[in-house]
Amino acid sequence: MPSISIIIPTRNEGGNINPLLTSINQAMVGIQGETEIIFVDDGSTDRTRQEIQNYNGPLKVRLICRDDVSGLASAVCAGAQAAQGELLVVMDADLSHPPESIPELLAPLQAGSHDMVIGSRYIRGGSIPGWPLARKLASRLATLPARLFTEVHDPLAGFFAVRKEVFLSINKQVSGFKIGLEILASTGNWLRVTEIPITFVDRKNGSSKMNAAIIFDYLRQLMALGGLPLDFVRKKEVALLTGTVVTLDLLFFHLLETSGFQLDAVHIFSFLLACNLGYFITAATTQRPLSYLQPSALLSYQFILLLVLFLRGGIMTATLAAFPDTPWLLALAAAFSSMLASVGGYLFVSKRRHKTDSPGNWRLTCLLIISYTVLLRTLYLGGYELIQEEAYYWNYSQHMAMGYLDHPPMVALLIWFGTHLFGNSEVGVRCGAFLCWFVTAWFSYQLTLSVSDKKAALNALVLIASLPLFFGTALVITPDAPLIACWAGTLFFLHRALIDENQKSWLGVGIFLGLGLVSKYTIVLLGPAIILFMLIDPRSRRWFFKPQPYLAAILAVLIFSPVILWNYQHGWASFLFQSQHRIAGVFRFSTPTLLATILLLLTPTGLFAAWTSIRAFRKSKPDSITRLTDGYPRHRLFALCMTLVPLSVFVFFSFSREVKLSWAGPLWLAFIPLMAASLPTQNAIGSLRPFVQRAWPATLLSLVLSYGLILHYFSLGIPGMPFTTQAFLFGGDDLALQVEQTVKSVEATRGTRPLVAGMDKYRIASGLAFYRNKADHSANPQHNNSVQETTGRQLFGMNALMYNFWLPPAEVTARDILVISERKEYLADNLFAGTSQQLGEIHNYFTTKHGKKVGSYYYRLLTQYTPAGLPLPTNPVSTASLRIPTPRATTASIETP
Numbered sequence: 065m066p067s068i069s070i071i072i073p074t075r076n077e078g079g080n081i082n083p084l085l086t087s088i089n090q091a092m093v094g095i096q097g098e099t100e101i102i103f104v105d106d107g108s109t110d111r112t113r114q115e116i117q118n119y120n121g122p123l124k125v126r127l128i129c130r131d132d133v134s135g136l137a138s139a140v141c142a143g144a145q146a147a148q149g150e151l152l153v154v155m156d157a158d159l160s161h162p163p164e165s166i167p168e169l170l171a172p173l174q175a176g177s178h179d180m181v182i183g184s185r186y187i188r189g190g191s192i193p194g195w196p197l198a199r200k201l202a203s204r205l206a207t208l209p210a211r212l213f214t215e216v217h218d219p220l221a222g223f224f225a226v227r228k229e230v231f232l233s234i235n236k237q238v239s240g241f242k243i244g245l246e247i248l249a250s251t252g253n254w255l256r257v258t259e260i261p262i263t264f265v266d267r268k269n270g271s272s273k274m275n276a277a278i279i280f281d282y283l284r285q286l287m288a289l290g291g292l293p294l295d296f297v298r299k300k301e302v303a304l305l306t307g308t309v310v311t312l313d314l315l316f317f318h319l320l321e322t323s324g325f326q327l328d329a330v331h332i333f334s335f336l337l338a339c340n341l342g343y344f345i346t347a348a349t350t351q352r353p354l355s356y357l358q359p360s361a362l363l364s365y366q367f368i369l370l371l372v373l374f375l376r377g378g379i380m381t382a383t384l385a386a387f388p389d390t391p392w393l394l395a396l397a398a399a400f401s402s403m404l405a406s407v408g409g410y411l412f413v414s415k416r417r418h419k420t421d422s423p424g425n426w427r428l429t430c431l432l433i434i435s436y437t438v439l440l441r442t443l444y445l446g447g448y449e450l451i452q453e454e455a456y457y458w459n460y461s462q463h464m465a466m467g468y469l470d471h472p473p474m475v476a477l478l479i480w481f482g483t484h485l486f487g488n489s490e491v492g493v494r495c496g497a498f499l500c501w502f503v504t505a506w507f508s509y510q511l512t513l514s515v516s517d518k519k520a521a522l523n524a525l526v527l528i529a530s531l532p533l534f535f536g537t538a539l540v541i542t543p544d545a546p547l548i549a550c551w552a553g554t555l556f557f558l559h560r561a562l563i564d565e566n567q568k569s570w571l572g573v574g575i576f577l578g579l580g581l582v583s584k585y586t587i588v589l590l591g592p593a594i595i596l597f598m599l600i601d602p603r604s605r606r607w608f609f610k611p612q613p614y615l616a617a618i619l620a621v622l623i624f625s626p627v628i629l630w631n632y633q634h635g636w637a638s639f640l641f642q643s644q645h646r647i648a649g650v651f652r653f654s655t656p657t658l659l660a661t662i663l664l665l666l667t668p669t670g671l672f673a674a675w676t677s678i679r680a681f682r683k684s685k686p687d688s689i690t691r692l693t694d695g696y697p698r699h700r701l702f703a704l705c706m707t708l709v710p711l712s713v714f715v716f717f718s719f720s721r722e723v724k725l726s727w728a729g730p731l732w733l734a735f736i737p738l739m740a741a742s743l744p745t746q747n748a749i750g751s752l753r754p755f756v757q758r759a760w761p762a763t764l765l766s767l768v769l770s771y772g773l774i775l776h777y778f779s780l781g782i783p784g785m786p787f788t789t790q791a792f793l794f795g796g797d798d799l800a801l802q803v804e805q806t807v808k809s810v811e812a813t814r815g816t817r818p819l820v821a822g823m824d825k826y827r828i829a830s831g832l833a834f835y836r837n838k839a840d841h842s843a844n845p846q847h848n849n850s851v852q853e854t855t856g857r858q859l860f861g862m863n864a865l866m867y868n869f870w871l872p873p874a875e876v877t878a879r880d881i882l883v884i885s886e887r888k889e890y891l892a893d894n895l896f897a898g899t900s901q902q903l904g905e906i907h908n909y910f911t912t913k914h915g916k917k918v919g920s921y922y923y924r925l926l927t928q929y930t931p932a933g934l935p936l937p938t939n940p941v942s943t944a945s946l947r948i949p950t951p952r953a954t955t956a957s958i959e960t961p
Contacts, residue, residue: 066097066149066150066151066173066174067097067098067099067100067148067149067150067151068095068097068098068099068100068149068150068151068152068153068170069099069100069101069102069143069144069147069148069149069151069152069153069228070088070099070100070101070102070152070153070154070155070166071102071104071140071143071144071147071152071153071154071155072084072101072102072103072104072143072154072155072156072157073103073104073105073106073136073139073140073143073156073157074103074104074105074106074108074112074116074157075105075106075107075108075112075134076108076109076110076112077108077110077112077157077158078108078110078111078112078114078115080157080158080159080267081103081112081115081116081119081157082115082119083159084157084159084163085101085119085121085123085125086121087159087163087164088101088123088163088166089121089122089123090163090164091163091164091165091166091167092123092166092167094167095166095167095170097149097151097174098124098149099123099124099149100123100124100125100126100147100148100149101123101124101125101126102126102127102128102143102146102147103116103125103126103127103128103157104128104130104139104140104142104143105127105128105129105130106130106131106133106134106135106139107130107131107134113127113129126146128142128143128146130142136222136242136243137242137243137246140154140243141243144228144231144232145232147228149228150227150228151170151173151174151225151226151227151228152225152226152227152228152231153166153169153170153224153225154222154223154224154225154226154243154244155222155223156222156223158267159265159267160264160265160266160267161183161222161223161262161264162183162262162263162265165183165223165260165262166225168181168260169181169183169223169224169225169260170225172258173225173226173227177256178256178257178258179226179227179230179255179256179257180224180225180226180227180230180247180248180255180256180257180258181224181225181226181257181258181259181260182216182218182221182223182224182244182257182258182259182260183218183221183223183224183259183260183261183262184216184217184218184221184259184260184261184262185203185218185221185262185264186204186207186217186218187217187218187259187260187261188261189261190218190261190262190263190264191261191263191264192263192264193263193265194265194266195266206220207219207220210242210245212427212428212431213245213248213249213427213428214245214248214249214257214427215427215518215519215522216248216257216259217259218259219242219244219245219248220242220244220245221242221244222242222244223262224244226247230247230255231247234246234247234250301346301349301350304345304346304349305342305343305345305346305406306403306406308338308341308342308345308346308406309338309339309341309342309343309402309403309405309406310338310399310402310403310406311338312337312338312341312342313334313335313338313339313398313399313402314395314398314399315338316333316334316337316338317330317331317334317395317398318395320333320334326781326783326914326915326916327380327394327780327781327914327915328776328780328781328782328783328914329783331376331377331380331394331398331780332373332782332783333783334398335369335373335376335398335401335402335405336369336373338402339365339369339402339405339406340369342406343356343365343406344356367765368405369405370769370772371436371768371769371772372401372402372404372405373401373405373772373776374440374769374771374772374773374775374776375401375404375436375439375440375443375772376397376398376401376402376405377444377772377775377776377779377780378439378440378442378443378444378447378775378776378779379397379400379401379443380394380397380398380780381443381444381446381447381448381779381780382443382446382447383397384447385446385447426743426744427519427522430522430523430525430526431522433526433529433530433764433768434525434526434529436768437529437530437535437768437771438529440771440772440775441498441501441535441538441539441775442498444539444775444778444779445490445491445494445495445498445539446489446490446491446494447490447775447778447779447780448490448775448778448779448792449490449792449793449794449795449796449797449835449913450490450493450540450792450793450796450831450834451540451791451792451793452791452792452793452826452827452830452831453540453542454493454494454540454541454542455793455796455827455830455831455833455834456826456827456830456865456866457471457475457476457479457493457541457542457543458479458483458488458493458830458833458834459829459830459833459834459851459866459870460473460475460476460479460866461476461477461479461480461483462833462851463851463866463870464476464480465630466626466627466629466630467626467627467629467630467631467634467638468638468866469637469638469641469865469866469868469869470638470641470642470865470866471543471583471584471585471638472543472581472582472583472584472585472624472627472638473582473626473627474543474546474547474579474582474583474584475496475541475542475543475545475546475583478496478497478499478500478541478545478546479492479493479496479541481496482494482495482496482541488834488837488838489838493541493834494539494540494541496541496545496546497537497538497539497540497541497542497545498538500537500538500545500546500548500549501528501534501537501538501545501549503549503552503553504528504534504537504548504549504552504733505525505528505529507549507552507553507555507556508524508525508527508528508552508733508736508737509521509522509524509525509528510556511524511552511555511556511559511736511737512524512736512737512740514556514559514560514563514564514737515559515699515737515738516737516740516741520737520740520741521740523740523741523743524736524737524739524740526740526743526764527670527736527739527740527743528736530764530767530768531665531666531667531670531767532664532665532666532667532767533665533666533729533732534548535767535771537726537729539775542726543583543584544584544726544729544730546579546580546583546584547580547583547584547586547587547730548729548730548733549583550576550577550579550580550583550587551576551580551587551590551730551731551733552730552733553572553575553576553579553580554572554573554576554577554580554587554590555706555733555734556572557569557570557571557572557573557576558573558590558594558702558706559699559702560572561573561607561612562594562597562598562601562604562607562702563698563699563702565603567610567612570612570613570615570616571616571619573613573616573620574615574616574617574618574619574620574623575619575620575623577590577616577617577620578619578620578621578622578623578624579623581620581623581624581627582623582624582626582627585642586710586727586730587730589709589710589713589731590706590710592709593705593706593709593710594613594705594706596705596709597701597702597705597706598613600701600705601698601701601702603698634869646721647721650721650722651720651721652720652721652722653718653719653720654718654721654722654723655715655718655719657718657722657723658714658715658718658723658727658728661723661725661727661728662728662732664725665725665728665729665732666732667763667767668759668763669756669759669760669763670739670763672742672755672756672759673738673739673742673756673760674732674735674738674739676742676756677700677703677735677738677739677741677742699737699738700738702734703734703735703737703738706731706734707731707732707734707735710728710731711728711731714727714728742756742757742760743757743760744757744760744761778792780914781913781914781916786916786917786918787913787916787918788918788919793827793831793834793835794911794913794918794919795911795912795913795918795919796831796832796834796835796911797835797838797839798911798912798913798918799831799832799835799909799911799921800832800835800836800838800839801839802909802911803820803832803836803882803884803909803923804836804839806882806923807820807853807882810880810882810925814880814927816879816880817853818879818880818881818882818925819853819854819855819876819879819880819881819882819929820832820836820853820854820855820881820882820884821854821855821856821857821859821881821882821883821884822854822855822856822857822883822884822885823857823860823883823884823885823890823891823895824857824885824886824890825856825857825863825864825865826856826864826865826866826867828884828885828886828921829854829855829856829857829864829867832850832854832884833850833851833854834850836850836853836854837850837851855867855870855871855876856868856871858871858872858873859871859873859876859881859899859929859931860895860896860899860932861932873931873932874931876929876931877929877930877931878928878929878930879928879929880925880926880927880928880929881900881925881926881929882923882924882925882926883896883923883924883925883926884909884921884922884923885921885922885923886919886920886921886922887922888906888922890922891906891922891923891924896926898930898932899926899929899930899931899932900926900927900928900929900930901927901928901930902926902927902928903924903925903926904924904925904926904927905924906922906923906924907922907923907924908920908921908922908923909921909922909923
């Protein structure tokens with residue numbers, strides 16, 4: 065059996081030495097292998113050394129005296145260098161660590177299953193009795209930053225066992241607060257570590273060594289582990305750079321703003337000019353200016369600038385939304401952002417200039433990517449207008465029902481809850497999508513954890529955070545957001561039921577499959593995938609003869625039953641719309657579009673990662689199908705069935721019909737655990753895997769920067785790039801304001817408020833209903849009739865989707881209608897023949913966003929609407945009553961043909 069060395073650093077622990085040695089001796093009874101106790105004493109002034117030297121018990125005890133140096137981590141290192149044992153146990157001398165747990169610490173090392181075992185206070189079975197709540201919270205908070213570097217629950221534990229060769233592999237001077245954290249963070253991803261629960265008790269003799277110096281050492285250690293050692297930070301350089309950048313930024317911001325530049329140009333140019341000028345001024349004042357101009361230093365600095373620039377855009381967007389009448393807050397937000405950029409950029413440049421690259425901590429990188437993407441979406445969530453579908457689904461929530469023509473009601477429920485929490489705002493509409501992302505992330509993490517380990521599960525979170533498919537679904541609210549969340553939940557419970565053979569998980573399958581059906585019908589494609597897997601996998605065939613799968617199906621149908629009832633009451637409208645009508649659509653070969661969509665949603669790197677997983681499955685395919693019951697191949701078979709079966713349906717459909725961008729998105733959730741293995745932290749499997757591992761960092765970097773750029777464009781714009789009205793309702797607030805001015809003018813002239821009708825399928829009507837509501841609520845919270853006063857083109861015999869149900873033409877008789885379109889030909893006289901007593905002239909609205917022209921709309925007033933086929937009223941209408949006053953203070957925005 066391997067020999068054991070127990071290392072105990074001490075300082076003024078005289079009263080604890082004999083009780084500790086007695087407890088260790090009792091704990092080591094029955095432990096095979098030679099054991100030694102090494103005390104490393106740092107200048108004790110009490111009887112600690114005498115008590116150790118006077119010990120005459122059965123244990124082999126050694127003492128190392130250090131009077132010129134001190135430090136907990138270095139003391140442990142000194143003991144490890146002198147140790148003769150192959151297995152090292154590190155513990156404190158204050159009797160807080162239970163010696164009776166030493167055998168449990170050593171067992172995994174002696175069995176060869178692990179390289180390090182930690183006595184943890186924070187896993188199930190661990191405890192810290194007698195601690196007040198404030199101390200527990202302080203301990204947890206102190207642990208949080210350390211967990212950036214490792215997944216263990218108690219990374220600051222001073223009670224652990226480790227193989228000596230692992231300990232000695234740390235080839236650098238250690239001066240940190242906790243040597244255990246140093247081992248965890250510095251050994252990379254190969255370290256096999258586990259935790260056992262312990263009861264941590266307060267010391268009975270002596271006093272705690274915790275002080276401000278130790279806390280500062282801990283912070284220095286964290287910075288060093290993150291690759292930013294404070295030894296290389298020059299305080300004068302940081303102060304000069306920060307002061308220069310903030311001053312220049314405020315100056316440029318003010319000059320550009322007063323010169324009439326638009327906000328996007330003011331904010332971007334002032335920031336980049338100030339940060340780069342400050343950088344070069346700081347370089348010129350140092351003794352090594354050329355080190356600042358090295359390509360690696362310059363690129364690192366520019367990278368940090370771009371990251372902070374896009375966050376700064378989000379901060380300014382949120383500031384504008386919350387405080388529109390306080391422009392000085394924009395300058396304050398700008399100054400704060402430039403300060404962050406200058407400090408962060410300097411630290412990274414300092415690291416590059418002094419060549420202090422540590423062995424990259426992939427866990428820290430992953431957590432930074434996840435945090436940045438979440439923060440980016442949080443800041444920008446309410447900063448850009450709704451897309452046309454979002455506005456349409458918001459109208460769903462204003463007409464709550466058990467079903468709708470296009471989709472089931474889940475998206476309406478999410479918007480209803482969100483707007484009741486945050487009001488009828490962009491944040492209120494979208495917050496449900498953001499919540500669904502967290503649900504998707506949690507289930508994907510847990511699914512990957514079931515397949516692999518925590519490292520792979522963290523990789524799965526990075527993919528959920530950064531792949532365009534999942535990043536985008538948290539930015540806008542569509543039925544795909546709850547669908548993906550429910551798809552992820554269904555896969556998780558299916559995996560537990562089929563692979564882990566947990567029969568209770570069928571309940572979760574039924575719940576999430578039913579909720580998925582209430583979100584979007586495409587989740588029904590998991591049904592044949594489940595059946596195929598159960599047919600192929602021998603161990604799963606038994607479920608055909610058990611009630612749980614059938615009960616899960618019944619539960620899903622029960623949850624879905626309100627949608628069935630709505631369809632029954634409306635002539636199966638939604639089922640026909642999503643099946644028969646799509647099949648009967650115009651012929652279109654869209655397979656290339658489907659493949660391009662998958663490439664866009666997964667990125668080329670993600671697609672290669674999925675392909676390598678399929679190749680690995682094919683190479684490891686056993687000769688006998690019965691061997692699929694063993695190990696990892698069953699996970700791969702599960703992923704293949706849950707992905708390829710739905711995909712084959714979409715591919716077949718694409719041969720003759722159009723496919724939508726989001727259709728094939730959710731099915732890749734089953735591949736996330738396998739794709740996670742292709743990220744850099746995992747070992748290479750297959751010939752393509754090393755290539756994919758090298759490609760991921762560049763891919764993730766490009767994605768993160770592109771997301772910031774896109775969100776900045778959506779919210780504040782990019783200099784030189786015009787806004788487009790194709791998908792987003794840019795200028796929606798401006799258009800709603802002009803329309804409302806026109807409505808009030810008509811009301812003042814004719815005595816009644818006209819209906820407003822959008823002359824496209826749903827975009828204009830939906831957008832105006834939302835933004836008129838938003839503007840109307842701000843001006844007069846008691847008057848919110850925009851939904852009732854805004855409708856679609858169904859009044860004139862054209863398809864307007866759910867507006868056909870919400871406002872039949874017969875309910876609008878004798879009303880004036882203000883019709884609006886982006887195209888003048890859609891307001892032609894022949895479209896309204898026989899439905900209106902008189903047609904007004906065609907006018908223009910011009911819309912802007914942050915001073916930029918967005919687009920134009922045409923509008924005209926129709927009087928005394930009568931549904932087609934009914935006689936028009938005979939009372940005359942004067943021409944003067946059809947003249948619509950200019951909706952703005954100037955006539956420049958109105959064109960009259």
